[in-house]
Amino acid sequence: MSETPLIGDFSPAPDAGLSGARIGVITFPGTLDDADAARAVRLAGGTAVSLWHGDHDLQGVDAVILPGGFSYGDYLRAGAISRFAPVMEQVVDGAKGGLPVLGICNGFQVLTEAHLLPGSMIKNNHLHFVCRDQKLRVENNSTAWTAEYAAGSEIVVPLKNQDGQYVADEKTLDELEGEGRVVFRYVDVNPNGSRRDIAGITNAAGNVVGLMPHPEHAVEAGYGPDSSAFGPVGVRGGTDGLGMFTSVLKKIVGAN
């Protein structure tokens, strides 16, 4: 399905050869960014499939996105209750078998609670909700979700969270660093006190990635950040997040 531009077609047409790749986007009670994540998949040229937290069914998708929001109102701990949702059994099994899985913000929190990624997120060190266009460095471009970026390149995507401070014990942090599993690092500003400026990590196999910032909010000219790390852009012209979605789509169709 092609996406109708909201105000004018400023974005390049996606690669038509990617439409066969089906990406599932899970909706939990309290998820906010499922529609944006699905739109990002479509803008990148793929087919988005809505998945429901209460179903034991991934509908045969080629990859899964756990979007941002406040699933179950962040009650108990962010992601703690969603982790036990019926669909998570299939997500955990799939992830262990190599299925590409991306957790954004609350989705990242769900992935840590489900033990698919190490560490956890606690309240921002300054205790305030933070919303800003955030510069990140792509530290690892060999994951299923980052192959479109050059290693060491920088991107600008929105960040918005309350419980975004990434923590893990020193041994785990050293392992992540030593194995190259820090995928994204905050640049210029550490917005929430995350250990070692970590914004996103991957599992050892590179198919599961979680990050706090929101690449799906930087995929469409006219609705993205006011800046891009790749050069000057117009007002809200930043689309630096799109590469995450084209990365996984190209991997699925075998173009990467």
Next chain:
Amino acid sequence: MPRIIVDVMPKPEILDPQGKAIAGALQRLGQTGFSAVRQGKRFELTVDGEVTEEVLEQARHAAVTLLSNPVIEDVTRVEVVKDATIGVSE
């Protein structure tokens, strides 16, 4: 009815931003007798009938699987209390 109390605290090595904010507020209120505050969670699990060893074991299991995240929190108490003691000092 008896209840099982489960207390969960942030691990000592984890910075507790909420506790820190509370400590700051106490200072501002002139209540300066405290050098630090850490904020935890208390769960009260109500049991229909007798608290058997099996039920208590279930509570211990719940404490480390759902009620706490071992990466950032410790379970500091799993204990049965009689209903009459709820809400008063134990």
